[in-house]
Amino acid sequence: MLPRLHYGTTAKIFHWLIVALLVVQYPIGWLMPDIHRGQQPGVGMILHISFGISILILIVLRLAWRLSHPVAPESTLPPWQRLSSELMHWMLYFLVLATTLTGWLFASFRGWSVSYFYLFPLPMLASDNAAAGKAIDGLHQAAEWTLLVFIVFHVVAAFAHMFIYRDRVMQRMLPG
Template identity: 75%
Template sequence: MTAQLHYGTPAKIFHWLIVALLAVQYPIGWLMPDLHRGMTPGAAMTFHISIGMTILVLTALRLVWRLTHPVAPESSLPAWQRLSSEAVHWLLYVLVLTTTVSGWLFASFRGWSVSFFYLVPLPMLASDNEAAGRTIDGLHQAMEWALLVTIVIHVASALAHIFVYRDRVMQRMLPG
């Protein structure tokens, strides 16, 4: 399988859809009220879980696309930048997948009956378990912060390529 030099339209669509959904997901997660034992998740939690499931599916599809449609590393970059770029991208995949799955597990351990945008009930990954729910909630919150820090590093690197290095690296992922 020969690696392409630029990301194709499907890869760009997956990337920017996930970016947009994460930009919506973080504020919903931070602004919704704390949920305590025995509370029923409301609209904010339903939308948070539904958007998370959408992000999970899109990320899995993007990962499959990336594995089946590889893109060659930018040849103009120094070796350390190529390596760190590859590491950050794989870390983003791992963090997005584990963050979304840990959120789903949290809802499962809380014993909630949740649906995908009020349309389709979501299967639960585990049974009601308060202690496990607290542990997974802590893990989910830690993963959210780790993902956010990695996103900030990714965006800062992208901006450095645009404004500091002034190279064409970012053209590979920009629409058009």
């Protein structure tokens, strides 16, 4: 399959849904109370995990869509920008996957029974293990902060293309 020049509607919907969910997810994660050993997660944690699972599902679908519907890099960009753009996008995929999976593993290692928006229980990825839970929590936090840094760089680059370079690269992902 030959790469197209612009992102299609499906790719744009995946992208902007993930953006919207991350905008909701980060404040929930930062504002929810700590849950100590022996406690069951409350509404904040259930929402945080449920949004995380939603993001995980969407990023897997987005990745599958990207692989089956490739879009050619913008031909007007210098080679270093094309390469850095590709690397940035693959790092974003990796970090979203790492952040969501480590969060789910953390809940599993804590032995929490959690549900997806209170609709149905989520399977545990591992058994209750305090030491592993502590280690994976550190990885989850590192992944979430690293993801945030990459998101900031991604947004700064998008704004640079819109307002400094004025090369219409950003138009490829805008709705419409």
